Amino acid sequence: MRIVILGAGFGGLAAASMLRGQLPPDHGIVVIDRKKEFMMGLVNLWILHGDRKLEDAQTPLAGLNAKGIEYLNDEVTAIDTGGKSVACKSHGKISYDYLIVALGSELAPERVAGFVGRGYNLYDAPQVPPLREKLLSMKKGKVAVCIMGMPYKCPPAPYEASLLIHDMLERNGTRKEIEIDVYAPAPVALPVAGPEVSREVVSILERNGINFHASHKLKTVSSALEFENGATQDCDVLVGIPQHRVPDVIKSSGLAAGDWMAVDRKTLRTNFESVFAIGDVTEIKVGQLAIPKAGIFAEAQAKVVAQQIADEINNRSPSAAFDGKGFCFMETGNGQAGYVDADFFAEPAPAVRLEPASRQNYEKKHDFERTRVRQWLL
Incomplete structure (x- = not known):
């Protein structure tokens, strides 16, 4: 089997890491991204504040290869769900058995x-x-x-x-x-x-x-x-x-339903065979609102999708489901950060709370970045 992952952000890297840990080497995992380095968006704030230099904040995506994951530095130009393939500028057509779309959103x-x-x-x-x-x-x-x-x-x-x-x-x-x-x-x-x-x-x-x-x-x-x-x-x-807007290739390939990709809110499956979508490229409505575009949700969705694919390949009944839960940190300056905890599938309405700012939460935010970069790329 070959699993192709489009995008090396939170969702793409988390999915690749988990799949590699669950599947033997004869199952290929390919990550395609036009970037050469990974940097969490939250690091922009540390650069702004003077806590980090831009040149010290980026981690080469080529580190994926050492982990048994094939990384292609390329741009996806078309997605053919009927033919189960994607077209790239430099590498031509690449076939897949499973496709995970994690291309994020683009700035306009x-x-x-x-x-x-x-x-x-x-x-x-x-x-x-x-x-x-x-x-x-x-x-x-x-x-x-x-x-x-x-x-x-x-x-x-x-x-x-x-x-x-x-x-x-x-x-x-x-x-x-x-x-x-x-x-x-x-x-x-x-x-x-x-x-x-x-x-x-x-x-x-x-x-x-x-x-x-x-x-x-x-x-x-x-x-x-x-x-x-x-x-x-x-x-x-x-x-x-x-x-923000959906990437052009999603629109031109007919994968967007409205402004974003539509998925099942628990399985992240699309209406296309063997195609999943995770993170910012999707829209999951909860009443009049939608799940926020944030890395923690992309990561949680990636783990659900990776588990489903691994279960199918290993002939197990898929049971993983996205629960709508996530968190983030809100820095307030002076080495402190608040903590936002959310459950968007809670009934009768989403439950969100903000913990007061503390030094402990600030340290947790830095550890949040360090542990993921180490796990995914180092």
């Missing part, structure tokens, strides 16, 4: 006119070091952190960014002369977490002198920020969280 900063060239994309790692330099060079002015569309990866990240900017400006001695504003398109800070957690997040911002503006969706960037509600605001540094 160009959807807000004027942003590119004027704003810094928080989710694009190479833009983070110059953003840090710009912030530290400020003597006074306004910093705007704008969530430019929904859904987006790692829902707490914009709020973490604003708090870390606050912290670094405090240390720089310039905070009193610099205003920090966060603009969100939704009426609450974190719709996926519910009104109570959203109020707690806004309270944390306010205690640190950060202004929160709900129902402000950025429309245009020119000499000022122009929002869809008609408001305009000046700013000196614009930090953007761009709109």
Whole structure:
């Protein structure tokens, strides 16, 4: 059997690692990704804060080969579910017995006119070091952190960014002369977490002198920020969280149902034979909301899919099911982080809670990254 995994992010790496541990060597596992290195998105915040250098934060994906997993540095150009194959720019057609789509979401900063060239994309790692330099060079002015569309990866990240900017400006001695504003398109800070957690997040911002503006969706960037509600605001540094979209190859190959790939919420199976999809490329609705686009959910889904495939190959009855549970950390500066625990399949409604910030949670966040990189690639 050959299992082909598209994407070497959280989901793809977790699935590959688990499958290799469950299957003998004669079953091939192939991971295809156009990137050469892996870096968790959360590391962008550490680069912003000065805790990590970009050049020290990336781990070569070639490390997969030493673990008995074939890594192809290539771009997928087409997916043929009928013929059970994928086409790549350099390696041509690659057949599969099972396909795991873990391509994530792509950033679309160009959807807000004027942003590119004027704003810094928080989710694009190479833009983070110059953003840090710009912030530290400020003597006074306004910093705007704008969530430019929904859904987006790692829902707490914009709020973490604003708090870390606050912290670094405090240390720089310039905070009193610099205003920090966060603009969100939704009426609450974190719709996926519910009104109570959203109020707690806004309270944390306010205690640190950060202004929160709900129902402000950025429309245009020119000499000022122009929002869809008609408001305009000046700013000196614009930090953007761009709109996200499904990768083009998913659309062109006919795999998208609406804006994202549709899957069974427990098995992650698609409507295509032997094709699973996990992580940010999917949309799993829970009432009016959807499971957040976050690495921890991609990892949990990957483990479920890997177990199902291994069980089928080994003639066992598949029993693994995604339970809708996950967690994340919310850094607040000064070496502290809160902890968000969520159960999105809870009845009668999703259950989400935010633990107060602590040094222990901050250390857990760093350990979260270290242990996974070591397990998957080192």
